[in-house]
Amino acid sequence: MSQAEATRAPVAGAAALPVIWAEGLSKSFGAxxxxxxxxFQVEAGEIFGFLGANGAGKTTAMRMLCGLLTPTGGAATVAGFDVRREPEAIKRRIGYMSQKFSLYEDLTVRENIRFYGGVYGLRTAAIRAKTGELLGRLGLATERDTLVGSLPLGWKQKLAFSVALLHDPAVVFLDEPTGGVDPITRRQFWDLIYETAARGVTVFITTHYLDEAEYCDRVSIMVDGRLDALGTPAGLKQQFGAATMNDVFLHLARGAKNRE
Structure with missing residues (x-):
């Protein structure tokens, strides 16, 4: 257990309203x-694991919450904005990191930060200040003029995560952010996640590493488009009589129809 994990505590003054709220949220493509x-709902500063096998529907659900897809039915709000009526407002209040590397490899570290700062609407002075802060925190100050494509994968992932937080979003969506990195780098990445949640930012994360589900405050598991389980890792293991979250996941996924 890392120091950041061991010292995590509920965020003081967390908002009374959930940062993410969904009720009967549905999406159909033809039949x-x-x-x-x-x-479900997710609170401020919570680390929420969103699990499901390939084809379970989690990517579609995430895209609706990010304002990229219009729901077919139900309702949802993110950071207080309606996913149907206010998708552009949602996009300004969230950060997003895809499972595929999302920065430009033919730009330097500093150029990537400056570019995304502009995309997020930050002023030049704010971008300059945040660049220095970010590089110092990640230990990349000496690499500011290095092409991102030449950085090790672990550093790329940590940089992409930090850039997703550049504009101080209320919630950050992470789509399998630790795919392909070594176990040590994965734990370092989770230290960044804990630090982020401790500042009151909600972290909504998908992962195929079931041990990472143990690090979340709560976990949901989707099966064939439905939310078949929701609770703390300890609560879910007790509910299903399982020793690990992997056992819980396998118990639910065995009956899935939409498996790849």
């Missing part, structure tokens, strides 16, 4: 229902 009436 196929990808997301089938899911309901």
């Amino acid at each position: 196929f229902t990808a997301v089938d009436g899911i309901s």
Whole structure:
């Protein structure tokens, strides 16, 4: 257990309203229902694991919450904005890191930060200040003029995560952020996640590493578009009589129809 993990505590003054709220949220593509009436909420500063096998519907659900897809049914808000009526407002209040590396490899570290700072609407002075702060925190000050494509994968992932937080979003969506990195780098990445949540930022994360589900405050598991389980890792293991979250996941996923 890392120091950041051991010292995590509820965020003081957390907002009374959930940062993410969904009720009966659905999405169909023709006759196929990808997301089938899911309901849940996520609080400020919470690390929320969003799990499911390939084809379970979690990517579609995440895209609706990010304002990229319009729901077929139900309702949801993110950072207080409605996913149907206010998708552009949601995009300004969230950060997003995809499972595929999202920075420009033919730009330097500093150029990537400056570019995304502009995309997020930050002023030049704010970008300059945040660049120095970010590089110092990551230990990349001497690499500011290095092409991102030449950095080790672990550093790329940590840089991409930090850039997703550049504009101080209320919630950051992480889509399998630790894929392909070594175990030590994965733990270092989770230290960044804990530090982020401790500042009151909600972290909504998908992962195929079931041991990482143990690090979340709460976990949901989607099966065939439905939310079949929701609770703390300890609570879910007790509910399903399982020793690990991997056992819980396998118990639920065995009956899935939409498996790849």
